[in-house]
Amino acid sequence: MKACARNPPSRLQNQSRRISTSRRCRDVMPAWVIDKYGSNDVLRFTRNASFPSITYPNEVMVKVFAAGLNPLDVSMRGGYGAATLSMKRDPLSISRSGSEFPLILGRDVSGVIMECGLGVKYFQERDEVWAAIPPWKQGSLAEFVVLSANEISWKPKSLSHTEAAAMPYVAATAWSALVNTGGLSKDNCGNKRILILGGSGGVGTFAIQLLKAWGAHVTVTCSQNAEQFVRGLGADHVVDYTDGPVDVSLSGLEKFDLILDNVGGDTERWALGLLKPWSGSKYVTLVTPFMQNTDRLGVADGMMQTAATVASKALKHLLRGVHYRWGFFAPSGPALDEIRDMVDKGQIRPVVEETFSFCQVPQAFQKLEKGHARGKTVVRVSTGGT
C-alpha cells in the first residue's frame, strides 16, 4: 500500500460549501448516546453531549453528514468488547465520570472537516472526507466527531454523503482481511478462486466487488432470495446455504485459493477442506472469539486464551497444508484512498439497503437487529450533506 503523500482528487470540490464557524463558541452538540449497556431502550438523544475537542496535533474535527451502522454497533450497545475497548480508549478523551459513558455509537462517517490540528499535513478545513471510526473512539451518531488524520480519506466525488457512509467500516475490514491478512492485491488476483461465506451483508457486498475488480473468480454463499442481488454485484457462482448442507454443495466445486468467512460458527468444521492444500491457500475468518474472551476472562487471561486458540488452530491446519487466520477491522485512510479511486472509476458501488433520519436512530438499530442484511444501514445526521 502507498504510504506516501496523500493528494486530494480536487480541492475545488469543496470550495462552494458554506460552513458555520459557530462551533468555536460551543461546548455541547446533539448526539445519540448510551449511559449503560443494554437493549434498544438505552439509546438516548441529547442536545447536550460534550463537544469534542482536538487533543493531538494530527487530529481533525469532522462535521457528520451521514453515519453508517454495523452489527458491531448493536453488539457494543449490549457491552460487547467493553473490557478490550476500555483498555484502548485514550484517557484524555474519557468523560469526567471516568467511564466510557456517555458513549456514542456509529462506526462510519461521511462529512466535512471543520478544524485541523497543527500537525495535519494533507487535509484542510472544508475537505469532504469519509472514515471508519475505531471502536475505541466516540462514534458518528453525533453532530461532530474527532479522528486522526491517518484514519480519514477524501470522500469519493461520485457519491453523496449518505452513499459514502455505507462503505468505510466494511471496506476497511474487507481490505484488512483480504489484503493485509490474505495477501491479495490487484496484481495477484487474476487466476485466483475465492469463496466468500456470507456474501449478502455489508462486508460481503464490498468484498465481492473488490475481488471482481481485481479479476478473481468469486463464489458466494447466501440465502436463495439474495442470489440475484449478489450476482448483480459480480459474483460468478452462488450457492444457496438454505438449500441443503452447504458444505456438500461446495465440496463438489474446484478447490479455492482463499476463503473469507463472514459467518463463523459451524463453518470452521468444513471450510478449510475446500482449500487447495500445499499451495499457500488461506482461510480468513472475521468471526473470532477475541472480544468474548477478554470480556469473559479479563484482558490478560483473555488475550492469553486467544493467542493459545489461534496458535493451535493455525498449527493444526498448517500440518494439513492450509493457512488459518483471523481477520480484523483496521482503520486506514490510505486504504480508503485506494478504494475511493475504485469507486470514482465505477468499479465499486455502495450498497445502501435502508436510510433513516437522525430522529430514527432507534428504528435503525431495530432494523439492524433483525439481521438478513442486504447491504448497509445509514443514518442521515445533518441536512447539510446529501
Ligand SMILES: NC(=O)C1=CN([C@@H]2O[C@H](COP(=O)(O)OP(=O)(O)OC[C@H]3O[C@@H](n4cnc5c(N)ncnc54)[C@H](OP(=O)(O)O)[C@@H]3O)[C@@H](O)[C@H]2O)C=CC1
Ligand atoms: N473481526 C472484525 O474485526 C470484524 C468482524 N465482522 C463480523 O463479520 C460478520 C459479517 O459482518 P457484516 O457483513 O457487516 O454483517 P451483516 O449483518 O451486514 O451481514 C451478514 C450476512 O450474512 C448472511 N448470512 C447469515 N447466515 C449465513 C450463512 N450461514 N451463510 C451465508 N450467509 C449467511 C445474512 O443474510 P441472511 O441471514 O438473510 O442469509 C447477511 O446478509 C459479522 O459476524 C461481523 O460481526 C465485521 C466487521 C469487523
